[in-house]
Amino acid sequence: MENATVVNNIKTHSTRDAYLKTDPNLLSETEDELNKKELEGGIHPERLREMKEIRKDIRKEFARFKKNYSPKNAPLYTIMESRFRGDSNLPLRAYFTKKVTDYLLNETSICPNEKDIFYIRLPFVIETVICIQYYHNQILDGKSGVTHADAINDNLLMGNLLKDQLYRYIRDNFGRHTNLVEIYVMEMFEWVDYGQLVEQKFNKYTNFKTERYPKNILDEKYWMPKYLEDRIMKIVKCPKEKKTFLKWYYQRIYLTSGGLFKLTAELVGTMLGLKEQQYKGMIKFSVFYGMMLQIVNDNADFIPSKYKATTSVKNATDNFSDLRNNNITLPVFLYLTENQKGAIFQFLEKESCNTSTKMEEQLFKDIVKSKAIFNSIGVGRVFTRLASSCLDHRNKHNWAFQDMTQISRNNRFYHYYFQPIKPAYETVDTTAKSMLNLIITFHNYLKKFFEFKEGVRTLSVYYL
Numbered sequence: 001m002e003n004a005t006v007v008n009n010i011k012t013h014s015t016r017d018a019y020l021k022t023d024p025n026l027l028s029e030t031e032d033e034l035n036k037k038e039l040e041g042g043i044h045p046e047r048l049r050e051m052k053e054i055r056k057d058i059r060k061e062f063a064r065f066k067k068n069y070s071p072k073n074a075p076l077y078t079i080m081e082s083r084f085r086g087d088s089n090l091p092l093r094a095y096f097t098k099k100v101t102d103y104l105l106n107e108t109s110i111c112p113n114e115k116d117i118f119y120i121r122l123p124f125v126i127e128t129v130i131c132i133q134y135y136h137n138q139i140l141d142g143k144s145g146v147t148h149a150d151a152i153n154d155n156l157l158m159g160n161l162l163k164d165q166l167y168r169y170i171r172d173n174f175g176r177h178t179n180l181v182e183i184y185v186m187e188m189f190e191w192v193d194y195g196q197l198v199e200q201k202f203n204k205y206t207n208f209k210t211e212r213y214p215k216n217i218l219d220e221k222y223w224m225p226k227y228l229e230d231r232i233m234k235i236v237k238c239p240k241e242k243k244t245f246l247k248w249y250y251q252r253i254y255l256t257s258g259g260l261f262k263l264t265a266e267l268v269g270t271m272l273g274l275k276e277q278q279y280k281g282m283i284k285f286s287v288f289y290g291m292m293l294q295i296v297n298d299n300a301d302f303i304p305s306k307y308k309a310t311t312s313v314k315n316a317t318d319n320f321s322d323l324r325n326n327n328i329t330l331p332v333f334l335y336l337t338e339n340q341k342g343a344i345f346q347f348l349e350k351e352s353c354n355t356s357t358k359m360e361e362q363l364f365k366d367i368v369k370s371k372a373i374f375n376s377i378g379v380g381r382v383f384t385r386l387a388s389s390c391l392d393h394r395n396k397h398n399w400a401f402q403d404m405t406q407i408s409r410n411n412r413f414y415h416y417y418f419q420p421i422k423p424a425y426e427t428v429d430t431t432a433k434s435m436l437n438l439i440i441t442f443h444n445y446l447k448k449f450f451e452f453k454e455g456v457r458t459l460s461v462y463y464l
Contacts, residue, residue, distance in 0.1 A: 069165040094123035135159030184267040195255030202248035258290035288387035295380040298329035300413035304360040335372035342366040380408040
């Protein structure tokens with residue numbers, strides 16, 4: 001019954017108004033302020049310090065990698081440079097790897113001469129894995145201008161060459177852990193490839209509309225575990241005939257996003273010599289967390305390019321790529337199961353491949369008006385709650401993982417979905433806006449000092 005309540009909460013409370021009650025500042029912040037908030041204000045100060053520290057170590061290791069494992073004059077590092085060099089980029093997967101080690105060291109100890117392996121080299125490897133995957137993802141999704149033969153060939157060659165150099169690096173730098181790391185890295189690539197295959201065969205609009213799917217293409221080891229399927233299939237209420245599609249969507253993001261974090265946690269636990277039971281909770285957290293990140297990413301795909309909402313590996317024009325490729329992600333699934341017939345439905349029916357500026361605006365307004373995007377945001381938050389429940393809250397490193405999940409509640413891409421709530425707010429002049437902000441601030445200030453008791457006219461003063 002708890003899950004049914006969660007579903008009802010998503011349906012009734014994941015509106016713009018409800019979201020703004022949790023973070024009203026989204027109304028007034030500029031893009032620069034939001035970027036700064038996400039980079040610093042939205043991150044626990046200690047986590048920010050630790051992430052900057054691991055970024056510094058990763059950059060040093062990247063320089064060593066380039067010096068010793070670079071084919072002469074081959075421009076392998078376009079994506080790696082963009083991810084490692086910019087001051088606004090923080091290496092999430094490297095940080096995750098390091099914190100998994102910290103968390104699991106509660107159960108064991110680490111050899112002093114292997115500190116670099118766990119805290120620098122392995123985090124660097126995991127970051128490099130995701131860079132290689134970006135090369136291939138840009139081809140499949142037609143992102144970052146990789147839409148013509150020359151660009152596709154370049155990405156294929158660069159990704160494959162970089163993978164070869166990564167395996168060389170592993171063989172030279174992991175001592176007794178070499179074979180294990182190599183096997184797990186191979187699996188990381190394999191899981192993502194299977195996930196991409198699932199997307200191509202099971203996650204298309206044709207699959208949704210016809211409810212027809214190919215024969216299962218996955219071996220048992222790639223299937224979502226039962227504990228996961230049982231929990232997440234109860235989150236969203238949808239027509240019975242559409243549950244197969246939803247299951248395949250979850251299966252895809254389990255492989256493409258949950259898999260990297262799951263395998264990373266498993267690898268660290270195994271390298272530390274722990275029994276599976278000792279890191280079972282971390283594996284579960286990693287799966288829910290990784291899948292939540294993909295839901296957040298899918299939710300962010302509806303931002304018009306005019307806002308120039310970019311990341312180190314994502315151009316503003318990359319948005320709407322799933323729709324252009326007829327891929328049905330969670331927000332579109334929720335949209336379609338409510339029998340919406342607006343711009344998104346028409347776009348899919350016409351099998352359009354291009355999105356003009358005008359079309360982007362129509363698609364954006366449609367996903368907001370339908371409230372499907374807010375329901376999808378709500379689902380991401382349920383994944384966050386499920387992830388948080390998997391860890392031992394007595395562990396002194398638990399705080400970092402809880403802080404990492406906050407992206408499902410507040411991130412700079414979600415900001416754009418709340419702009420359409422401002423029609424009356426936008427019609428008043430600057431002075432009136434300032435006065436309204438002052439009233440809101442004063443009201444929030446009063447709430448800190450006064451407790452309003454229902455049915456009583458008197459006020460109780462808080463003595464702070």
